[in-house]
Amino acid sequence: MGDKKADLVLKNCNLLSVYTREIISNIQIAIVKERIAYVGPDASHTVGPKTIVIDVKGKYVGPGFADPHLHIDQFVLPSEFAKKALLCGVTSLFSDPIDIVSVAGYRGFQEFLKLGENLPIRIFQVVPGGLPVDKKFSSSKSLTLSQEKSAIKHPHVLGMGEVFSWTKVTLREPKTMKSLSTMLECDCIINGHTAGASEKKLNAYVSSGVLSCHEPINFDQVLERLRLGMWIMIREGSIRRDLKEIIPRVLSHGTYQNRLMFCSDGLDPLDISKFGHIDHCIRESVKLGLKPIDAITMASKNNFDYYNMAKDLGGIAPGKLADILIFDDMKSFKPNKVFVGGKLVVSNGQIVTPIKKKIIPTWIKNTVKLKNFSKNDFLIKSKKKDVVANTIYMQTEIITKIGSAELHSKDGYVSASLDSDIWKVAAFDRIHGKNKHAIGFLENFEADIGAFASTWSFHENDMIVIGSNDSDMAVASNYLIKNQGGLVAVKSGKILASLPLQLGGIISTDSFENVSSSFEKINNVIVDSGSKFSRPHLIPLFLPFLALPSVRILSGGIVDVKKRSYILPIN
Incomplete structure (x- = not known):
């Protein structure tokens, strides 16, 4: 209402609305602290003597991108990965730290949580859902049921990561079933890995409460899973690239897109430097015929709908956290400016906020x-x-x-x-x-x-x-x-x-x-x-x-x- 003045106002925005899938011109956005207070034609009532007003001069303004499934316990520290991801407009990462757990168990999981905190990017974690892969042969460390219950009490731990040994579900392996039950009882998300599963086995897997998969490599696999109520993360990363096999068929089939997302499943340093991150998925999908606003919706809103976080993130609307990207054009999708929680973290292709390295314990x-x-x-x-x-x-x-x-x-x-x-x-x-x-x-x-x-x-x-x-x-x-x-x-x-x-x-x-x-x-x-x-x-x-x-x-x-x-x- 303007009774309290905004900290920041963006004016002359071409707003990329993921809620109506349209581009709305001459929009003004008022931000108070870390949240959006107003979105509309005139935010002048929110402007006070200390309000910073930025004229974006008709540039495109959209929500921060998210990678709904990746492994950041690879190659570099989260603080180093964050720098590259932010330059690509990715403001939220959903990390499955399966390898650090396999090395260092629950203690390693706790340490990795710390490494992802207090950074100018949002890092959410899940309890690894795939360890051990096969206890007959594997010697990897894993979490006990009590450690899983403790882990999901952390505000940044959302549930369970990919349960990729799906036969453990279809054969009802006791530890796996107890873990799934715990997640369901606590209203947590459970991510899936359904490579090789179909028909009755896939039905059984989905009925256990697993509602997403990043493994489909063609449209037929996507469609089978969508028909069973799953969410699909279309993978375009360093191990596999599946967009070109899926997006054209999604368009020709007229598939409803509200349960489709992009994910990387992990990126090596050369690929993120050469191609980018989720911004690359948007560019490639648009080349394949997807409308830009639909690609942006898949890169933002759909992720937070899946993770039950839509009240806070996923689009630009009053009450939402102010994770905002400003683009010069609708071709490169490389943001000129990136705000996370209302704070400017990227400007003109440069990180403009300090990112401190954490102290790594000797053990x-x-x-x-x-x-x-x-x-x-x-x-x-x-x-x-x-x-x-x-x-x-x-x-x-x-x-x-x-x-x-x-x-x-x-x-x-x-x-x-x-x-x-x-x-x-x-x-x-x-x-x-x-x-x-x-x-x-x-x-x-x-x-x-x-x-x-x-x-x-x-x-x-x-x-x-x-x-x-x-x-x-x-x-x-x-x-x-x-x-x-x-x-x-x-x-x-x-x-x-x-x-x-x-x-x-x-x-x-x-x-x-x-x-x-x-x-x-x-x-x-x-x-x-x-x-x-x-x-x-x-x-x-x-x-x-x-x-x-x-x-x-x-x-x-x-x-x-x-x-x-x-x-x-x-x-």
Whole structure:
């Protein structure tokens, strides 16, 4: 009513209204503290002597974007990721910190919550819903039922993250069902992961209270899930890009769009720098025929409708939190200015608010609990002169199948064969300090290096070491032990490139720019050495990933995922 004067007024706005899906000209917006007080043709009654008035001169004004599902416990600290996300107009992140929990349990979850607080971006968290992936093989840490109940009391914890082992639901695995019940009783959101599920299995999964999925890779999968009342997060990220398969069919079918969102599922430093974030999803969707206002609605309002947060966020209206973007045009969708809670955080493509790095406790930077290796630690014994090895054949960086190779032994030990593109691969439990490990063979890597090692692997976080010779495998392993995590490539005893990941062995404490440079270098070194794969960092990342067939390696052994049985490295 103007009895109290506004702190900020934006005038001459072309308002992108996600509530009516129209662009309204000559709008004025009054903001008091962190909330919007007035939206209409004349906010002069809210202007006082201390009110800041900004004439946006007919530019487009819309709500902040959201990424409804991503993993920010990767590559860089939340404070570093926030800088890049804000420049892309993303003011809210919905984080599933499954990997930091798999490394450091509930204590790590609590620490990660702290790392996401008091930043000029809104970070909401969920309790990981996928650990352990398969308790028969997995050694990852997870939360107990009582810890889950404690976690969801935190104001920034909204519910449960992707329950990606959907067979745990259809088979009614007791711990999973108790977790789901707890979430439902507390009126929490439960995110889904339905890759491979359909018909009665999908019905059963949805009936358990899981109401979203980011896994559909084509329109038929989207439609089946929408018809069952699910919300769909169309993924466009560093692992998969699904927009082009889905958006055109959404338009030709005339699908109701109120349950469609964009998500990244995680972005590597090069992709967010080159393409952007949710702004990239909007640009690509508009190119594919989606109306700009509909794309903005999917990037903002629909996310907060899904998370039951529409009373506070998702659009520009009185009473809402003032997360506001100002665009020069409706083509680039790169915001010129970004406000979060009424505070200017981005102006002219620059962060204009201080973002402080948090103090990282020492304990979470000491998670590689292994003793130094020698080349003898990578030996595979055999009394036979000629052996048939069961190999992990890399079809892509992610997809594997069981292979077979004839190898020779010398002095009772079987060696890798670089000439035949047969490598050794080892997995070490670095978390529990028990020296649990497995060694096998990997095929179809084709790189002229001695070893490639990583402490970061999805949801298991074993240290994975791929090598053409035992000496370089030991050098790579010892480098990661000394530096407490990261990725490293070695040849002839020399470090070719490395990416330090000091926090939990999965996140770097360095600047975004340094991490991006190191990440690019280690991939380029391996690709330039002859690897047929363009993203070799994904190989150790997915090698222990039990949610995908066909064959994986963990510290407990080589696993046939479908048969749920171990495979011997040599017959």
